[in-house]
Amino acid sequence: MAPAMSELGDIMDFVVRKGNGVKGLSETGLETVPKQYVQPMEERLDMNNVVNQDSIPVIDMSKYLEDPKVAESICLAAEKWGFFQVINHGVPIEFLDKVEEATRQFFRLPAEAKLKYTKENSPTCNVRYGTSFIPQAETCLEWKDYLSLLYVSEEEASSFWPRECRKQAIEFMKLTEPVINRLIEALMKGLKVKEIDERKESLLMGSKRINLNYYPMCPNPELTVGVGRHSDVSTLTVLLQDDIGGLCVRLLDEENSWAHVPPISGSLVINIGDALQIMSNGRYKSVEHRVIANEKRSRVSVPIFVNPGASNMIGPFAEVLKNGEKAVYKQVWYKEYVKHFFRKAHDGKKTIEYAMVSK
Ligand SMILES: O=C(O)CCC(=O)C(=O)O
Ligand SMILES: [Fe+2]
Numbered sequence: 001m002a003p004a005m006s007e008l009g010d011i012m013d014f015v016v017r018k019g020n021g022v023k024g025l026s027e028t029g030l031e032t033v034p035k036q037y038v039q040p041m042e043e044r045l046d047m048n049n050v051v052n053q054d055s056i057p058v059i060d061m062s063k064y065l066e067d068p069k070v071a072e073s074i075c076l077a078a079e080k081w082g083f084f085q086v087i088n089h090g091v092p093i094e095f096l097d098k099v100e101e102a103t104r105q106f107f108r109l110p111a112e113a114k115l116k117y118t119k120e121n122s123p124t125c126n127v128r129y130g131t132s133f134i135p136q137a138e139t140c141l142e143w144k145d146y147l148s149l150l151y152v153s154e155e156e157a158s159s160f161w162p163r164e165c166r167k168q169a170i171e172f173m174k175l176t177e178p179v180i181n182r183l184i185e186a187l188m189k190g191l192k193v194k195e196i197d198e199r200k201e202s203l204l205m206g207s208k209r210i211n212l213n214y215y216p217m218c219p220n221p222e223l224t225v226g227v228g229r230h231s232d233v234s235t236l237t238v239l240l241q242d243d244i245g246g247l248c249v250r251l252l253d254e255e256n257s258w259a260h261v262p263p264i265s266g267s268l269v270i271n272i273g274d275a276l277q278i279m280s281n282g283r284y285k286s287v288e289h290r291v292i293a294n295e296k297r298s299r300v301s302v303p304i305f306v307n308p309g310a311s312n313m314i315g316p317f318a319e320v321l322k323n324g325e326k327a328v329y330k331q332v333w334y335k336e337y338v339k340h341f342f343r344k345a346h347d348g349k350k351t352i353e354y355a356m357v358s359k
Helices: 011-017 021-026 068-080 093-108 111-115 154-160 166-190 198-205 274-279 334-342 350-355
Strands: 058-060 083-087 127-131 145-151 207-215 227-230 236-241 247-250 258-260 268-272 289-291 299-307
Touching (some): 021 127, 021 145, 058 068, 068 166, 093 145, 093 236, 166 299, 198 274
Antiparallel strands (some): 083 268, 127 145, 145 207, 207 299, 247 289
C-alpha cells in the first residue's frame, strides 16, 4: 500500500529539504501526483498532441571534412528548427551507455548521500544536486531530479564531482569536444565569421556545464511536466537521452505545435541556445522545448551546456551586422542574463526579452 501523503509530511520537506527528490516520492508507490505537481491546463502536453511525422533533422557527421553540405545542413537546421540530432559524431556508442549507467548509479544513492550535494550542503557551488527547477520560485513543481556540474578544471572535477559518475562525466565532456568544435565552426561559417580567435572562443564556449537528469516514473504524466517549456541559455547544448523518449520541441512554422525528438541509439541531440540566438542576431533559433514524464519507466538525460564565459558581454556579432542589418539584441553581461533565467520558473521564451533592443 502506498503511504498516504500525510505520512510523508510536507512534500517540500520530503522532496527538497530531506533530499529524497521526486525519485524518492515516486518510489513510495504513490498512485496520483501530489497537487504541487499538477500543472495548469495550458502547460500540460499529451503525447497524443505531439506531431510525429514532422521530426527534427538527423545529420550524419561522418563526411564533415569532405562534404561542405554537412556544414550547410547544420546551419539550415539551426535556422529552421533550432534542434537536430547528430550521428557518427565520433563519441563511441558504447561509451554513451556508460554515461547513462553512471547517471543511474548516482541517483541510486540513498537520499542522505545525495543530500551532501544540495545547495545548502555542497562543498562547492560547482556541484549541485536538486529537484524540479527552482522549487522556491515555482508555483508548480517539475517531475525531475538533477545533478548539475560546472566544469572548472579536470583537477577540480576529479576532487569534487561525485565519485559514482565523475569519471564518465569528465570523459563525456572530453569526448564531445571535437564534435562541439565542428558544430561551432560550421555555424560560424554560416554567419561569415572567418576566424574563431581567442575572444570569440570565449564568447562561444568559455564555460561548460554538464547536468545529469533523472525523471522518475510518474503515475499521472498527463497532469505534470518532466521539464516545463523553456529555451536553454547556452550557445548550444549537446544532449544524450536514453531510449524512453518524452523530449518535445516547438515547431517554428506552426501555431502551438510540438514535435517529439525520437530517441535514436547512439545519436546526440543538439540545440541552439539563447546566447547563440543573440550573437547571430536571431538567425539561429533557440527553440522552446519541454519533457513529458513517463508512466512506465524512469528516464535519464545528460545535457552538456556549452556557454559563453561568465565574464563576457554578449551581443550580435559585428560580422552579422556588417551589411546594415539592424541589431535585434543589445549587449548584455552573460552572467546577468543567466541570473535572470534562474530568478524565475520556466516561462517559455521570456528570458530573451531581457536582451532585446526596445522598440
Ligand atoms: O531531458 C531532456 O531531454 C531535456 C532537458 C532540458 O531541456 C534541459 O536540461 O535543459
Ligand atoms: Fe533545455
